[in-house]
Amino acid sequence: MSTALIVVFALLLRMIIAYVFLPANAGFTADLEAFRFWAADLGANGPLGAYTRGYFLDYLPGYLWILWPLGALSGALTGSFDPGALIKLPGILADGLLIVATVRLASELGASTRAQRVVALLLAFTPITWLNSAVWGQVDAVGTSVLVFAVTELIKGRTVRAAALAALAAVIKPQFGILIPLIAVIAIVRARRSGDVWSLPLVALTGTAVVSVAALPFGLTVIDVIQRVGEAAATYPYLSVNAWNLWALADSGGTGIVLNGGWGSDTAPLFGFGPPALFIGTLLLAVAIAAASTSVLTSRRTSFTPQIAGIMSARNAFAEGPWRTSTSNRASIVPRSQPGRADSASNASIQRWCCSSVSARRGAESHAAGDSIANRALSALVGSTAFINGPSSHSAR
Numbered sequence: 001m002s003t004a005l006i007v008v009f010a011l012l013l014r015m016i017i018a019y020v021f022l023p024a025n026a027g028f029t030a031d032l033e034a035f036r037f038w039a040a041d042l043g044a045n046g047p048l049g050a051y052t053r054g055y056f057l058d059y060l061p062g063y064l065w066i067l068w069p070l071g072a073l074s075g076a077l078t079g080s081f082d083p084g085a086l087i088k089l090p091g092i093l094a095d096g097l098l099i100v101a102t103v104r105l106a107s108e109l110g111a112s113t114r115a116q117r118v119v120a121l122l123l124a125f126t127p128i129t130w131l132n133s134a135v136w137g138q139v140d141a142v143g144t145s146v147l148v149f150a151v152t153e154l155i156k157g158r159t160v161r162a163a164a165l166a167a168l169a170a171v172i173k174p175q176f177g178i179l180i181p182l183i184a185v186i187a188i189v190r191a192r193r194s195g196d197v198w199s200l201p202l203v204a205l206t207g208t209a210v211v212s213v214a215a216l217p218f219g220l221t222v223i224d225v226i227q228r229v230g231e232a233a234a235t236y237p238y239l240s241v242n243a244w245n246l247w248a249l250a251d252s253g254g255t256g257i258v259l260n261g262g263w264g265s266d267t268a269p270l271f272g273f274g275p276p277a278l279f280i281g282t283l284l285l286a287v288a289i290a291a292a293s294t295s296v297l298t299s300r301r302t303s304f305t306p307q308i309a310g311i312m313s314a315r316n317a318f319a320e321g322p323w324r325t326s327t328s329n330r331a332s333i334v335p336r337s338q339p340g341r342a343d344s345a346s347n348a349s350i351q352r353w354c355c356s357s358v359s360a361r362r363g364a365e366s367h368a369a370g371d372s373i374a375n376r377a378l379s380a381l382v383g384s385t386a387f388i389n390g391p392s393s394h395s396a397r
């Protein structure tokens with residue numbers, strides 16, 4: 001079965017689940033209502049001034065570029081700018097794009113056709129992927145796909161393209177900006193080795209230009225986008241917002257996801273005596289970036305695959321503390337190790353497949369306010385209404 005056919009079947013599966021098996025309003029209500037409202041407003045009023053209209057809007061312009069035409073199209077076809085159940089469509093289509101991006105990365109790293117097909121099948125039919133998009137209506141695959149394309153370009157030595165894609169991923173969701181510091185270091189190293197004095201400023205200008213173009217229709221500048229990230233960070237000063245990551249295990253001021261289903265503060269002492277999680281997470285991530293950057297500066301390689309794998313893995317492990325944002329989804333596709341010699345053809349295929357393995361934790365890590373997913377795990381597994389609608393919410397999202 002070809003990758004294209006796998007993508008088609010993956011999209012058909014998600015369409016059937018979202019639009020045949022489930023009611024029109026099924027999903028993670030808080031996010032879906034927010035997406036629909038934003039799409040309707042952008043379709044009716046355009047993007048200029050969206051951030052000054054007085055409603056809650058914590059997304060950066062990147063994803064609003066998708067909601068804007070969706071609202072406009074809905075208005076042109078139905079007379080109502082509210083896209084309704086079609087609000088799940090971008091996330092569903094992005095799942096298909098993620099399969100393409102992953103297979104391309106695996107191919108560039110030397111994976112066999114069989115290994116590429118296995119990766120595609122896993123992404124297409126692993127339940128957590130279609131639960132995330134078709135059931136809950138989440139859109140993590142959008143930014144993840146762009147980030148995977150950026151990783152591929154960076155590994156292959158196309159630094160300018162990688163910078164453009166990484167900037168685009170970051171302006172979709174700031175969590176995806178994890179690759180930017182490493183791109184800067186790699187750009188410096190490659191410029192020094194090639195003797196091209198213009199390559200480094202070209203990389204910087206390209207990334208800045210992408211953010212500027214994305215923000216311009218909304219009346220924002222690059223500085224404004226950075227300020228928006230800071231405002232969003234101040235909105236969610238928590239260890240984990242219903243996310244089953246490492247921070248869920250922590251006790252912060254007597255509160256924690258595993259402990260009692262609560263949102264522990266990231267500034268309170270961990271376990272009653274340790275430093276706050278915000279400090280620990282920031283420190284660990286900074287150390288990971290510094291270690292990867294140092295490795296790049298001293299390496300004689302040109303692809304820097306191990307360093308990229310390291311920083312992406314660190315992002316998955318420690319991002320919740322320093323990023324301090326509501327989204328707790330982890331869907332980074334990471335080149336885990338560089339392809340090399342193996343004892344057999346099958347072992348080589350497995351090793352290369354691991355170079356594009358998926359850290360698939362998106363759907364189970366809902367990022368809205370409300371009840372802990374743990375309290376409804378059993379009912380979730382049998383497809384209860386609570387599971388379909390996601391955690392209840394008492395917030396604006």
